[in-house]
Amino acid sequence: MTSLGDLERAVMDVLWVAEGPLSAKDVSAGLPGREPAITTVLTVLTRLTRKKMVLRSTGERPHLYRSSLSREEHTARLMREALADSPDTVAVLSRFVGGASAQQVAALRRVLDDLPGPDGRAG
């Protein structure tokens, strides 16, 4: 776990497998290998909150942290963005082969429909 990027990914891994919100201390305990300092973990959690990947509870301390979306939901969203055919997509990224095939779109739609959205409901 050398770089900041690796640490951010490790923290996300901990949050993604957790069953509920965690405190910074719990997150630190869940990291593999030698635990980094709590201040480091807090810095990473703050960065991730700013990136809207992590939600922090308000009110009493210790603050609790949870991921904003599951890893699968994020992945599906990225796939959908990459396969979209909007003028924005043309400018933002460059696909190897054109747009999605009809089957790919249908399959992706099925996956996305089954996933619970941010409000907990499917679709």
Added chain:
Amino acid sequence: MLLGALGLAGLAVLLAWPAPRLLAHAGWPRDAPVAALLLWQAVGLAGGLAAIGAGLLVAVEPLGPSLPQGLTRLAGDVLAGHPGRNLQPASWVALALSVGLALRLLLVLVSQTVRTLRLRHRHRTVVDLVADPWPEMLPDMLSARVLAHSGQVAYCLPGRQARVVLSRGTVERLSGERLAAVLAHEGAHLRQRHDLVVLPFVALRATFPFLPGVRLAQDSVAELVEMMADDAAVRRCGPAAVCGALTELGGATSPAAGLLPGDTVALDHRLARMRCGNRDDRILSTVVAGTAVALVAVPTLALVLPALLS
């Protein structure tokens, strides 16, 4: 000068639709994609300049024998606090239209750039956290990620922190050399900064969505840029690997898994030109590049020369 304005207006109309239509349906760009790209850029630039120039010529016609002199006179009037002294009513309209057009083009370009950068940054941030890093070192300091999804995508995110992103489905489906071909293709996009080439055409389309020529321009430029990346991948991995990757990811082998019509045509073009061998028509490239330069230079010189000679 009014004759000049008419000529410029005619040029603008020509470059708005008939010329793009001819260029978009021509076959020769496949033999000289870089030069064809230059020509498209010239068509876009010359079209915009001609439209703006026509209005300016009409506006400053009473102020001087040529455009530079007329503009200088107008600037002098503005600075002296009497902008309308020598202008006629029609001039005001023409001036407003020209300046308005120029400003709108600039504004859309800036806002499209900002929007693109923002969306790309957001996408890359999430990719870096959600996708797995590529397991081995890649040539050219390429930074690649693997998305845990069974679907098949392969794309790149240009910019200073560029990324190539492949889905797990892609990585598992393609053999080693075909995978290398995809990476080489995407790497070429990043190295040659094709995103900077495409962006002005996206902005042009956002400014004039009603002009069919700009849609043709954007689609053609996108296709040419893919061909250029294909060429780079072929130089590194050979045509078989690149064609193989295109066929597998494009689903072209299975009629049931058809692509959208426009994409199928583009895919066929790309496959066909690679199967026909090395395309590097130097003479064609030189002629086309010369035409592109002339398209922008000749009207500009025609406007500026009378002032220089007098």
